[in-house]
Amino acid sequence: MGTSQDSNAPVGTLAIELLGAMAYGELSAFGRLSADSRHAPTLRDRAMLGKIAVGAYGNFAMISDHLAGLGVDPEDAMLPFQQSFDHFHERTRPGDWYESVMKAYVIDTVSADFYRTVAGFLDARTQVVVHQVASADHATEALRILLRKALADDPRLSSRLALWARRLVGEALTQAQRVGLEHPWLGPVLKAGGEAREAVGRLTADLAAGHGQRMSGLGLAP
Structure with a gap:
């Protein structure tokens, strides 16, 4: 794991960029999940997705509070990511509840x-916030349970959801590359003795590998 000495980027600037991206991601998730819950096949599923949406808003509030503690307006930190994140979600509109x-x-x-x-x-304080938001928590497990149940109830979903997941991860990795390369500190800080583009390429390969393992765990071809 790297430290702040591994990069020429001011730790504060890097933290603000990452937290801005995370905050807008959580705020977007809250809106999407709240809307998607209306299409749940059962009230239990609707309640579960609603609970996950509330958790996303809680994450957004926690990140916003941390940014405010750094003397940064959360909206200012989020704005550089709004357009690219919104375009990503426009390109990946789900067709139904399962998607x-x-x-x-x-x-x-x-x-x-x-x-x-x-x-x-x-810095250590910001690491705590990031790991609280990015830890594998009840939301991740709840989504995995919903998917496993849907696949068990209707095996015909397998091929469709496997294709959809491949499209999603392709778009997500392209988004990660764009964020890493377009923003002043997120790309260069990922250097590991090489160019930022190469480092981001290695990162996206690792992200793809992790995704493949999770899809295999669902019984889907990665």
Whole structure:
């Protein structure tokens, strides 16, 4: 794991960029999950997705409080990421409930892997916040349970959701590359003795490998 000495980037600047991306991601997740819950096949499923949405808002509030403690307006930190994140979600609109759940699971897990990697370059207090948000928690497990239940109830979903997951992770990795390369500190800080583009390429390969393991755990081809 890296330290702040591994990069020329000011730790505060890097922390603000990462926290801004995370805050907007959690705020977006809250809105998406709240809307998607209306299409749940059962009230139990609707309540579960609603609970996950509330958790996402709680994460957003925690990150916002940490940014405010750094003397940063959370909106200012989020704005540089709004357009690219919104475009990503426009490109990956789910077709039904099952695709919504798969999207939530893929984005939750791939994003968490990305955030944990960058967190190694941050100050200790910010690392705590990042790991609280990016830890494998009840939300990740709840989404996994919803997917396993759906696949068990209707095995015909397997091929469709496997294809959808491949599309999602491809888009998510492209988004991670774009974020890493376009923002002043997130790309260069990932250097490991090489160019930022190469480092981001290695990171996305690791993210893809983690995703493949999770899909195999669901019984889907990665």
